[in-house]
Structure formats: C-alpha cells, structure tokens
Amino acid sequence: MRTLIAGNWKMHGLQARLGEIGAITRSIVAHPSAVDVLVCVPATLITGAVQAAGGVLQIGGEDCSAAEAGPFTGDIDAAMLRDAGATSVILGHSERRQNHHETDAIVAAKVAAAWQHDLATIVCIGETEAQRSKGNALKVCGDQLAASLPDMPPGARTSIAYEPLWAIGTGTMPTREQIAEVLGHVRAALDLRFANAAQPIRILYGGSVKAENARAILATPDVDGVLIGGASLRAEDFDAIVEIARGRSAG
Numbered sequence: 001m002r003t004l005i006a007g008n009w010k011m012h013g014l015q016a017r018l019g020e021i022g023a024i025t026r027s028i029v030a031h032p033s034a035v036d037v038l039v040c041v042p043a044t045l046i047t048g049a050v051q052a053a054g055g056v057l058q059i060g061g062e063d064c065s066a067a068e069a070g071p072f073t074g075d076i077d078a079a080m081l082r083d084a085g086a087t088s089v090i091l092g093h094s095e096r097r098q099n100h101h102e103t104d105a106i107v108a109a110k111v112a113a114a115w116q117h118d119l120a121t122i123v124c125i126g127e128t129e130a131q132r133s134k135g136n137a138l139k140v141c142g143d144q145l146a147a148s149l150p151d152m153p154p155g156a157r158t159s160i161a162y163e164p165l166w167a168i169g170t171g172t173m174p175t176r177e178q179i180a181e182v183l184g185h186v187r188a189a190l191d192l193r194f195a196n197a198a199q200p201i202r203i204l205y206g207g208s209v210k211a212e213n214a215r216a217i218l219a220t221p222d223v224d225g226v227l228i229g230g231a232s233l234r235a236e237d238f239d240a241i242v243e244i245a246r247g248r249s250a251g
C-alpha cells in the first residue's frame with residue numbers, strides 16, 4: 001500500500017499562495033519516491049494549483065455536489081472538479097457535516113457522484129469529545145463509515161480519514177493506541193463489507209498532524225497516510241511530513 005500524504009487547505013488561500021504548490025512540487029521532483037502526495041484546495045485555486053503542480057503533485061477539491069449540472073447556485077459537481085484538473089475530493093469533512101448539516105446519507109450520495117466521475121475520494125469520519133468520553137467512539141465511527149459509503153463497489157483510490165473532531169486544529173492528539181483501535185475497527189468493517197475490493201482502500205489519520213508527530217502516527221498499525229490541515233499551508237511544514245513518509249516507504 002503506498003502511503004498517502006494529503007493536505008486540506010480548507011478556506012485558506014488566495015492566488016498568491018500558489019507559490020506553495022510550486023514549492024511542494026519542486027521538492028517532490030527533487031526527491032522521487034513511492035509516496036502519493038495530494039493537496040486539496042479551495043475551488044477557486046484548483047486550476048492554478050493544477051498548473052503549478054505540473055502533473056507531479058495531485059490536486060483535489062474539498063467537497064462536491066451529489067447532483068449533476070443543474071439549478072444549484074453556488075454548488076460544484078464532480079464533473080466540474082475533474083474538468084478543472086482535480087483528481088481527488090474530500091467528502092464528509094466534519095466541518096461540512098457541522099456547518100452545512102451534511103448527513104451520512106448526503107455524504108454517501110456525494111461519494112457515489114465522485115466515484116462515478118472517477119475522482120479519488122477521502123471520506124471523513126470521526127467522533128466528538130463527548131462521544132468519546134461516553135465510550136462511543138468506535139460505534140460512532142463504525143456507524144458513520146457504514147452510512148457514508150454508497151451501496152456500490154468502492155471506487156478506485158478510495159481513502160477513509162479518521163479525524164476525531166477534538167483533535168482538529170487543537171494540538172490535542174489521540175494516543176497511538178486510540179488511533180490503532182479505531183483504524184483496526186474501520187479496516188475490519190471495510191473487509192467485511194467489500195471483501196477483496198476493500199484491500200486498496202487506504203485509511204488515514206487526521207487531526208493536528210505536524211512534522212513533530214508524523215513519524216509516530218505513520219508507524220501506527222493500520223495507518224496508510226495522513227490528512228493534514230494547518231501544517232499543509234506552508235510548503236516547508238508539509239514537505240517535512242512528506243520527507244518522513246518517504247523514509248517510511250523506503251524502510
């Protein structure tokens with residue numbers, strides 16, 4: 001399984017920030033490796049980012065509509081993401097679930113649309129602090145996983161990102177044991193549901209990933225990569241994590 005290092009810029013970035021994409025791209029060219037590197041950017045930056053990435057670095061979107069072209073003011077569909085040059089999309093991020101009231105069913109419909117348009121998907125799940133403290137983390141994540149994937153064979157290049165809400169942007173991290181427990185649960189559920197087709201599905205961890213903790217996270221059982229928010233905004237910070245992943249895949 002190739003390691004995936006994915007960035008999520010969220011609602012950050014004007015055109016001037018595309019220089020960071022250029023810098024990340026140059027670093028990948030200078031250090032070829034078996035690590036897959038993706039940066040998901042706001043829709044306004046996709047075309048420019050794809051140009052700056054020169055086919056070396058993958059560029060993705062941060063959401064797409066479940067619908068096809070139609071009267072949906074402000075929405076962007078999966079075909080539009082592909083048309084702009086994106087190869088991937090993040091779906092069901094907790095910020096969209098919370099701020100845009102996206103239910104598991106809505107997320108599943110979006111995933112189906114993305115799979116139909118051959119976009120690699122990163123489907124996010126994760127529990128709140130209250131859910132974890134009540135001992136419900138595994139159940140919440142298992143239920144979200146089951147209901148956020150559509151009833152069809154998984155699209156190529158599908159990833160599941162476990163992002164506990166209390167770890168996003170807080171600097172607070174689950175222990176490696178906690179990460180391994182949830183990821184093991186996710187892996188078992190995927191195997192049960194999709195049998196052999198589950199094998200290529202990558203499972204990522206996200207939430208306060210930085211160069212300082214990336215080595216330990218990437219060495220945790222069942223972790224196939226990471227989804228990075230804040231530390232993906234500057235090439236220097238992001239490259240440091242890619243560098244750690246390179247060492248992992250070489251070793």
Ligand code: 13P
Binds near residue numbers: 008171208228229
């Ligand atoms: P931070 O890395 O900033 O905690 O964000 C994680 C995240 O939400 C990535 O999707």
